[in-house]
Amino acid sequence: MTDDTEFQSDRPVEQGEDRQSLFEAPPMVEQERMVEAILFATAEPVTVKDLNDRMPHGADAAEALVHLRKRYEGRGVNVVKVGDAWAVRTAPDLGFLMQKETVESRKLSRAAIETLAIIAYHQPVTRAEIEEIRGVSVSRGTVDQLLEMEWVRFGRRRMTPGRPVTFVVTQDFLDHFGLESARDLPGLKELRAAGLLENRPPPGTTPQVGEGDLDADEEAQEGQSELFED
């Protein structure tokens, strides 16, 4: 249209001006508003062509997009290119706001705590060794749980027949318990000094049978029951 008026210079000037103002593109700041509203309200990303089609004649969506994109830099939402189209999207660092976490706190089972304690004190330690120390077989679920919590991870394989895997505690474990390293775990002496190593077991645990071999049966039973628990 503007081209037209330029060529047809024989027309009255006023008319030409009229037509020009009629089709004059809105100011860039208005165009920016328009692009902003369209990108906001449209479900799909919008191409520059679509934007221009929807905006008033003479508008330059590409330029408006440059301004708009800059305006949204560092904001909670950004103007992003998706393929050859444009959209407004949540800033990547704020994705966590789109999740609602419900956290349930549960006490770690006794089996898990004991297994964890053994790994912490004896790492790197194989499953067979854990069972040896605990005196009961360790269920797959217990170790899986500790692995999943990322308190325990696989260490190097032991260079013994069967090359069994070993378990070690993780940095997460140390962080959770506020330890610099696993070596900082109180030793037996300190446990005893702290009254944690009395010759009486804490209430609620299996009563201690004085002499060694007798309790093998009991242990076996305990192992069995645990076998069928989970």
Place this chain on the structure above:
Amino acid sequence: MTDDTEFQSDRPVEQGEDRQSLFEAPPMVEQERMVEAILFATAEPVTVKDLNDRMPHGADAAEALVHLRKRYEGRGVNVVKVGDAWAVRTAPDLGFLMQKETVESRKLSRAAIETLAIIAYHQPVTRAEIEEIRGVSVSRGTVDQLLEMEWVRFGRRRMTPGRPVTFVVTQDFLDHFGLESARDLPGLKELRAAGLLENRPPPGTTPQVGEGDLDADEEAQEGQSELFED
């Protein structure tokens, strides 16, 4: 939490500081970004409480909203208040760009429109009162349609004989008509000044006048105050 540390001044200072920094709210500009991201992510208005719940501990969504609203003044999209919730909406002057997004809304009958207006301006209002104002019985379908569109909902029962249910308008209604609160209904002040929102019983009605009237008055007041709550 911070209160705690302030009161328990016997605690080591470092610990108090630690705890404070642990719960320190993000800077206001970050909070503004968060509110921006949350409001952009949903079509529904979000309450200040919901915002605070989703934002990190110590954040003040209400304050962030003040800044954010100002930031979007005059832009292609605006931050608007809807009842006690907030939303981002395109600027009304840009509606012409959105033909594609326009949803053909269900055509409301004249009866439905009048009933809606009566509920909005007289809320909480009983069906009998609506009928009294319109001078005809209100068909079940009319109210059902408004309930279904979620523009009206049941309010408290009226404490008069029969304990009739009342109707009030919803947040969706406010959202649809771009109202911050029921207080902003067009012409509300004038109607009230003209006494046209009063519940004026026909002269000489009923022997139960005394009590009934008192009740009605109270109810009317209650209704008004509810209108002004928000």
Place this chain on the structure above:
Amino acid sequence: MNDAATDGFDSSVADRLAAEALIVDVDGFEGPLDLLLSLGRTQKVDLRQVSVLQLARQYLAFVDKAKALRIELAADYLVMAAWLAFLKSRLLLPPDPAEDDPSGEDLAAHLAFQLERLQAMRDVAAKLMARDQLGRDFFARGVTQEVERVRKVNYTATLLDLMQGYARIRTKDEFRPYVMDRDAVFTMEQALERLRGLIGFAGAWTDIATYMPDGWDADPARWRSATASTFAASLELVKEGKVEIRQSDAFAPIELRRTEAQ
């Protein structure tokens, strides 16, 4: 849309009023009050100053015409007619000081109030519908992002739990030398491993006892442990669908064979 609706209504009312001399279109009115309002508006005055007496006359004339045309009038139109006739007489006759009933003026004032209120409601309804509307003039976010619900179980344990747990184990050791006394236990994992290796050969029903580890039959304790774990392991394999298991009678030999591929 509503503008159009109300406008449409207005014009249709105007049309109807124009045609009223000939046709009494009762269905076109939403009840007596609506009809009265229309009649009142033809007085072309503020509804506050509307002459209720004149209005009553108009209404009664309307009802008479309808009767003459043998048009069935709904009961509420007739009730209104009766009430207006009563009101008319009240307004025309001097008030009876002995009577306690509300005066004609009071009744008329209330009717005027009702008409004004109805008109006011119609006006604000039109104003309301003329507002910018969501989805028509302004718009919500086109693409929404659902809030993802993440359920997370947070297992807790304190250092004290850990130490107590360890202490519990080590306390047991305090009473005996640290020996490998676990050699009397054949774990289910071991049994499972053993069975997995052998089960491929069990095409026919085989006594479970033949799967017992070699050399475990000397010590009764070891035999017991091996029997239990082998049995538990075979159940595990049944659960996995790898083998079938049967026992003809209580204490009869337990037999198993591998499940045939289907």
